[in-house]
Amino acid sequence: MRITGCITALATPFEADGELDTDAWRRVLDRQLDGGVEGLVVAGSTGEAASLFEPEYDAILRLAVERVAGRVPVLAGTGLSNTQKTIELTRRVRALGADAALVVTPPYVRPTTDGLIAHYRAIADDNALPIVLYNVPSRTGVDMDIAAVEALHSHPNIIGIKEARSDSPRMSALLRLRSPNFAILSGDDPTAGRAMLAGADGLISVGSNVAPRSFRRLCDLSRARRSGDSQALDQAMADLYDFLGIEPNPIPVKALLHQQGIGYGLRLPLTSLSPEYANTMRQVAEQVESLESQALRAGSI
Template identity: 55%
Template sequence: MNFSGSICALATPFGVDDALDLDAFARLIEHQIRGGTQALVVAGSTGEAHALAADEFDRLLAFAIERVAGRVPVLAGTGTANTHKTIAATRRARALGADAALVVTPYYVRPTQEGLRRHYLEVAEHGDLPIVLYNVPGRTGCDMLPATVAALAPHPRIVGIKEAVGDVDRVKALLALARDDFSVISGDDPTALRSLALGAAGVISVANNVVPALFRRLCDAARAGRADEAADLDRRLQPLFDALGVESNPIPVKFGLSAIGIGTPRLRLPLSELSQPHRGRLRELVLNLQDAAVA
């Protein structure tokens, strides 16, 4: 299984009663499909996986799989801070029909590189799904180094890595490991074009939630070697990337989605809604880019 191109890390809409808003989630999925998104991640960090009860994870993933109906692959965010819990969540995702699992490095517990290697091998052996490694040290408190990825990449169920460290040397080191059955995918919107230009297979994006068509165009242009077109699209999107980073993800992107009529800005505590001073600028950016996508 190979993942490439424009991939969206879906937000999880909540209603005013704090319950899952599956009607809004359906609209978000269709917004992505119409925009050309090539795979979807459900219940990742952008999807507030930490805030979902086990039964909500099941409902959300099952709903997405039914709604997508095979049009694009669906990856489930199954990573936890514990190996046995991660295996159980990955098996559950398999039972619900997910195509693969996106497995973040164990957060808070700060494993060694040997612990990371053994963790992922256990999940690959016993989780019953292809897995995409996910390294995001700014959130987890641990950084999976390229040497550890190199030790894991040959496993037949480990099919790629989402790397959120946008450093050029890091990306180059990982791209040396890329094969037809192991993809290197950017997990950092602001540096995504640079990673794509170096040879990354695609991007798992937050901004894609609100501008799927433009993000697909960026990925297509970059991967086809249309450097001027890709650079122009990247310049147009950089202000949005900046605005989506003013507070912790997914606070800004949920406000951005509400600005285009998809769900509310509501999050679950301890996350709170986007601060008032940032709202006008983000709303303006999102609405202007919707017009640009149609033009």
């Protein structure tokens, strides 16, 4: 399996009373497929995986697999703070039909480099699913250094890494490890275009929840090395990037989704977008609508 292009880290829609909104979830999936995304992540951090109960997690993954019907890969977030629990969850998502597992570094426990290597090898050796490493130190408290990735990238069941750090030196070091069997994926929307122009395989995006066509186009232009067009689109999305970071993810993106008629909010301890940002949200929502219309008119590159 090769994971490339525009992959959306899906937000999970809830009803006004906080219950899972399965009808909205189906609409989310259909909009993403219609928008041309090339992969979907279910129950990652953007999907509020930590707030989902096991039956809910299973339900949204099962619905995604059924709805997608093999058209694009479906990745399930399975990274937990304990290795054996991660292995068991990865086995469970295989039974539910996931194509691969997105495995974040163990949150909170802050293992050493040797601990990270042993953790990921144990999961990969279990052979439940192909796994994508996921480094996001701002959330987990641990940074998977290049030495750990070097030790892991040749494992046959480790097929790539989502790197959410935004610095160019880290991406440059990772790109030296890229191969037909190990994909380098940006996990940072604002710098993803530059990463793909430099050789990264794709993007696991938050923003593509609300602008799937635009992010698919950004990925296509960047991977085709059309730097001028890629940079122009990147610049056009600058306000969206800024807004998505105005409060912790997924608060801003879920505010935009609600503006688009999908979902009502989040589960505590996350709260809805602060009222002071309401005008900014409406302005960005208008820009997103324009960007999506332009991407639709532009078609494929």
